[in-house]
Amino acid sequence: MERSANFLFGGTNFNRKKFAPDFAKFKNRKEDDDEDHNKKVSFFEQEEEEEEPEQEKLVSSSSSSKKRKRKSANSEPVEGFDVFKSSKKSRSKGKEVEQDTKDETLENPKKELYRRMEQDSLSRKQYNIHVSGENVPPPLKSFTELSSRYGCKKYILRNLAELGFKEPTPIQRQAIPILLSGRECFACAPTGSGKTFAFICPMLIKLKRHSSDGIRAVILSPARELAAQTAREGKKLIKGSKFNIRLMTKPLVKTADFSKLQCDVLISTPMRLKRAIKAKKIDLSKVEYLVLDESDKLFEQSMLKQIDGVVKACSNPSIIRSLFSATLPDSVEELARSIMHDAVRVIIGRKNTASETVKQKLVFTGTEEGKLLALRQSFAQQLYDELKCEDIRVGVIHSDLPPGERENAVDSFRAGETWVLIATDVIARGMDFKGINCVINYDFPDSASAYIHRIGRSGRAGRSGEAITFYTEEDVPFLRNIANTMTSSGCEVPSWILTLKKKKWKKHRPKRDSISTRPKDKREEEMVKKAKWLKNVKKAFSQDLKKLKHKSVEYQNSEISYPVLVASSRREDAAAIFIQSIFRGHLARRESQGMRRLARLKLLMEGSVVQRQAAHTLKCMQTLTRLQSQIRSRRIRMSEENQARHKQLLHKHAKELGGLKSGGNWNDSNQSKEQIEAGLLNKYEATMRRERALAYAFTHQQNLKGNMRSGNTMFMDPSNPTWGWSWLERWMADKPWESSEKVPSKNEKSSSSEKNRKHSIARSAVSDDEGLASSTARRRNTVPAKPTRGKQKAQSSSGVSAANTATTEENNEKAPIKKRVSTAPKPRKSSAPPNSILKKVAPILAGVAVAAAAYAGKYGIEAWQAFKARPPRPKLRKFYEGGFQAAMTRREAALILGVRESVAAEKVKEAHRRVMVANHPDAGGSHYLASKINEAKDMMLGKSESYGSPF
Numbered sequence: 024m025e026r027s028a029n030f031l032f033g034g035t036n037f038n039r040k041k042f043a044p045d046f047a048k049f050k051n052r053k054e055d056d057d058e059d060h061n062k063k064v065s066f067f068e069q070e071e072e073e074e075e076p077e078q079e080k081l082v083s084s085s086s087s088s089k090k091r092k093r094k095s096a097n098s099e100p101v102e103g104f105d106v107f108k109s110s111k112k113s114r115s116k117g118k119e120v121e122q123d124t125k126d127e128t129l130e131n132p133k134k135e136l137y138r139r140m141e142q143d144s145l146s147r148k149q150y151n152i153h154v155s156g157e158n159v160p161p162p163l164k165s166f167t168e169l170s171s172r173y174g175c176k177k178y179i180l181r182n183l184a185e186l187g188f189k190e191p192t193p194i195q196r197q198a199i200p201i202l203l204s205g206r207e208c209f210a211c212a213p214t215g216s217g218k219t220f221a222f223i224c225p226m227l228i229k230l231k232r233h234s235s236d237g238i239r240a241v242i243l244s245p246a247r248e249l250a251a252q253t254a255r256e257g258k259k260l261i262k263g264s265k266f267n268i269r270l271m272t273k274p275l276v277k278t279a280d281f282s283k284l285q286c287d288v289l290i291s292t293p294m295r296l297k298r299a300i301k302a303k304k305i306d307l308s309k310v311e312y313l314v315l316d317e318s319d320k321l322f323e324q325s326m327l328k329q330i331d332g333v334v335k336a337c338s339n340p341s342i343i344r345s346l347f348s349a350t351l352p353d354s355v356e357e358l359a360r361s362i363m364h365d366a367v368r369v370i371i372g373r374k375n376t377a378s379e380t381v382k383q384k385l386v387f388t389g390t391e392e393g394k395l396l397a398l399r400q401s402f403a404q405q406l407y408d409e410l411k412c413e414d415i416r417v418g419v420i421h422s423d424l425p426p427g428e429r430e431n432a433v434d435s436f437r438a439g440e441t442w443v444l445i446a447t448d449v450i451a452r453g454m455d456f457k458g459i460n461c462v463i464n465y466d467f468p469d470s471a472s473a474y475i476h477r478i479g480r481s482g483r484a485g486r487s488g489e490a491i492t493f494y495t496e497e498d499v500p501f502l503r504n505i506a507n508t509m510t511s512s513g514c515e516v517p518s519w520i521l522t523l524k525k526k527k528w529k530k531h532r533p534k535r536d537s538i539s540t541r542p543k544d545k546r547e548e549e550m551v552k553k554a555k556w557l558k559n560v561k562k563a564f565s566q567d568l569k570k571l572k573h574k575s576v577e578y579q580n581s582e583i584s585y586p587v588l589v590a591s592s593r594r595e596d597a598a599a600i601f602i603q604s605i606f607r608g609h610l611a612r613r614e615s616q617g618m619r620r621l622a623r624l625k626l627l628m629e630g631s632v633v634q635r636q637a638a639h640t641l642k643c644m645q646t647l648t649r650l651q652s653q654i655r656s657r658r659i660r661m662s663e664e665n666q667a668r669h670k671q672l673l674h675k676h677a678k679e680l681g682g683l684k685s686g687g688n689w690n691d692s693n694q695s696k697e698q699i700e701a702g703l704l705n706k707y708e709a710t711m712r713r714e715r716a717l718a719y720a721f722t723h724q725q726n727l728k729g730n731m732r733s734g735n736t737m738f739m740d741p742s743n744p745t746w747g748w749s750w751l752e753r754w755m756a757d758k759p760w761e762s763s764e765k766v767p768s769k770n771e772k773s774s775s776s777e778k779n780r781k782h783s784i785a786r787s788a789v790s791d792d793e794g795l796a797s798s799t800a801r802r803r804n805t806v807p808a809k810p811t812r813g814k815q816k817a818q819s820s821s822g823v824s825a826a827n828t829a830t831t832e833e834n835n836e837k838a839p840i841k842k843r844v845s846t847a848p849k850p851r852k853s854s855a856p857p858n859s860i861l862k863k864v865a866p867i868l869a870g871v872a873v874a875a876a877a878y879a880g881k882y883g884i885e886a887w888q889a890f891k892a893r894p895p896r897p898k899l900r901k902f903y904e905g906g907f908q909a910a911m912t913r914r915e916a917a918l919i920l921g922v923r924e925s926v927a928a929e930k931v932k933e934a935h936r937r938v939m940v941a942n943h944p945d946a947g948g949s950h951y952l953a954s955k956i957n958e959a960k961d962m963m964l965g966k967s968e969s970y971g972s973p974f
């Protein structure tokens with residue numbers, strides 16, 4: 024800390040070379056001076072004496088008197104120096120007189136004044152303080168003097184001590200008393216020399232305590248970051264007091280009511296304050312202190328208007344204004360003098376010099392690309408390795424960043440989260456990062472003052488620092504200014520640079536190529552071009568017509584040349600012509616762009632991708648067309664087939680109809696309906712008669728045998744309404760559309776399964792004439808059926824008794840009909856008996872045959888008698904009534920249509936059509952039957968309710 028404290032007073036180093044002759048004189052006189060005299064000299068003189076041997080060395084090693092002359096010539100004509108010099112002279116001369124008239128001088132107030140002045144001068148000399156102005160207050164010796172001389176509150180001293188400030192820095196030593204004595208001042212002190220506390224301390228001491236009268240002090244800083252830093256530093260100093268130091272932020276401007284705001288000291292950028300003033304939000308008429316930090320920046324053209332507005336707004340006549348900066352150009356000084364009254368000028372060290380604690384270096388990089396290489400070389404290997412790492416901690420800050428990001432960048436760098444901060448001049452001034460030990464001027468600074476402030480970010484508060492400045496060939500003409508600044512702060516520069524022609528102190532900003540290796544954002548480029556174009560258009564309206572004469576505009580990658588303007592042409596004409604030509608150019612470009620697009624389109628069309636796609640599309644289309652044509656032809660074929668089928672069907676139907684008409688079964692006679700019905704009735708009657716005969720014969724036979732056993736009483740009982748055949752079975756027996764040969768044997772089987780309908784349709788298929796005979800024959804067949812199965816048995820018994828016959832008959836009843844029907848023995852083929860056996864059996868067989876014939880004859884007679892004795896007619900009538908009234912069952916419906924009960928609807932419909940065609944009333948069929956056919960169809964299709972619908 025002690026070491027750093029010594030560095031802190033870098034600005035106080037005595038210029039030994041410059042004052043070498045004086046040192047020599049002091050050396051000679053030192054031997055003569057007695058001890059009392061030594062006691063009288065100030066504390067600072069003692070320090071000087073301590074440094075003497077070192078100074079001697081320096082004097083002896085001083086290079087040349089010529090150089091000394093130059094240096095002294097370079098130094099500013101500061102009044103303080105004059106004072107200092109005169110004091111030296113007076114001291115050397117007056118010391119002899121002082122001894123002689125010791126008592127007199129003590130009484131003489133003038134002499135006392137001189138003595139004090141001398142002491143002040145010595146003190147200033149010690150700290151390299153140069154002041155100009157009348158009655159400049161003496162510099163501070165220590166912070167404790169603040170309370171003894173100026174009544175400083177204890178909390179301030181306590182806070183200063185807490186911050187580790189043991190003694191004031193040179194600028195603080197002089198600026199604080201000046202401001203506390205109510206004098207205005209403009210001060211120039213090296214970077215990092217503690218200017219901030221130099222203006223905050225007196226401000227707080229003067230304001231004494233917090234007041235709710237409104238804003239009493241304003242500090243203006245050129246940048247937000249600096250204003251924030253000043254506010255932070257100020258708050259450190261007001262700890263323990265009720266003072267209010269506020270930073271003017273955007274939200275504060277928007278929301279705060281400044282008339283009620285508790286604010287003693289307001290810190291702001293000029294822009295924000297000016298806006299608030301303009302909006303009449305803020306009243307600065309009570310401001311007692313106005314500080315312009317980094318005043319040379321604030322007095323730049325860009326901020327001058329705002330500063331002017333603020334200065335005007337601070338209308339308090341007793342206001343104390345002060346300017347502080349590390350660089351103070353003459354122009355700013357002049358300006359400051361014009362606005363300040365009785366101002367004191369304070370310079371620490373030499374005006375416009377960089378901090379002496381910063382080691383400065385110039386590096387030639389040749390070109391912009393060379394800087395990257397130089398950057399690598401300049402950095403320590405360690406830092407370079409870190410830069411190479413992926414997680415390199417680099418921050419960036421520039422004016423285009425949003426305020427939040429700017430703040431973050433500063434905070435992270437301050438907190439050590441980022442190690443390298445890439446910055447523009449936005450933080451080049453005033454920012455106090457204590458840890459910075461190296462500043463690299465990647466881009467050559469555009470002025471000496473910019474250079475001073477930039478490198479001033481390192482080597483602060485007496486610490487050592489390093490500054491490396493890259494320069495290219497383009498920067499060479501401006502090297503001299505920087506080189507001068509370097510030499511004035513004690514740094515070495517190549518001699519060839521000092522031989523360069525000195526340029527005026529003006530900004531140097533060479534156009535630099537982009538070093539970015541990334542492709543530029545096209546939109547950004549476009550924006551820049553448009554901005555350029557607009558700028559040029561603006562120029563067209565500007566007063567400077569002559570400039571338009573030979574210029575050309577770059578717009579959308581092409582150059583538009585202006586029409587040459589006649590000197591006498593009016594400004595508006597020139598602008599009109601210019602805009603017109605630009606517009607024409609724009610049209611032409613648009614056209615050419617269209618053409619280019621067309622050409623591109625053509626190329627695209629001819630390109631392989633498009634061709635491939637087109638081929639593929641064509642292929643697809645062809646396939647589609649082929650498919651369509653195939654479908655169409657198939658449809659045509661199908662419709663043709665359908666037509667043919669339809670025709671065939673029609674033909675078939677016609678044929679069927681024709682066949683039916685011409686067929687034997689079809690009644691195509693010219694008889695009337697009644698006649699046909701009468702014929703049918705006759706037919707039925709005949710059938711009934713036959714059945715009756717059969718039934719009679721059977722009954723009679725049973726009676727004759729004396730062993731009558733009724734197989735089916737219901738069938739036999741004439742009083743039963745369902746006795747005998749149903750109307751359907753009878754009708755089916757008379758099927759007009761089927762020949763008698765087609766009668767299915769199934770009916771025989773099914774009829775056997777039904778108890779109340781035992782007679783099959785097949786049986787009734789025989790003609791009326793044959794009916795009786797056949798039934799008799801069957802009876803005959805059925806009798807020997809049993810013996811057929813047990814042939815050996817029958818033959819061995821040789822005589823068949825009536826009782827046996829009856830038993831056989833009974834057994835036959837139980838046996839299945841099929842077996843009974845097929846009882847006739849089939850001739851043997853391979854197993855035929857030999858002739859000898861046949862000869863022996865023949866007489867027996869002949870006997871059996873005779874017996875059988877006799878037996879049959881007997882039965883025939885009996886049947887005939889039974890037929891003759893058949894019941895009277897009225898009974899038959901009764902039977903009819905009962906038969907026709909029965910409701911149709913599903914089975915009956917199936918029988919009508921000639922299909923199975925479980926047949927599908929389609930088949931039912933087909934069968935219905937077939938049956939109906941055959942029985943249609945139009946074709947001479949019965950209406951009644953037709954209605955029954957329809958009823959059967961409905962029954963089969965589940966629509967049994969709609970009986971009797973006409974076809």
Ligand SMILES: Nc1ncnc2c1ncn2[C@@H]1O[C@H](COP(=O)(O)OP(=O)(O)OP(=O)(O)O)[C@@H](O)[C@H]1O
Nearest residue numbers: 188190191192214215216217218219349453455484
């Ligand atoms: N009396 C003091 N003793 C020790 N350190 C001090 C003293 N006064 C200020 N400092 C420290 O010196 C550093 C630089 O101070 P400050 O920022 O005020 O410098 P400056 O002159 O304003 O620099 P610049 O010109 O860059 O704005 C700060 O860190 C501050 O804390």
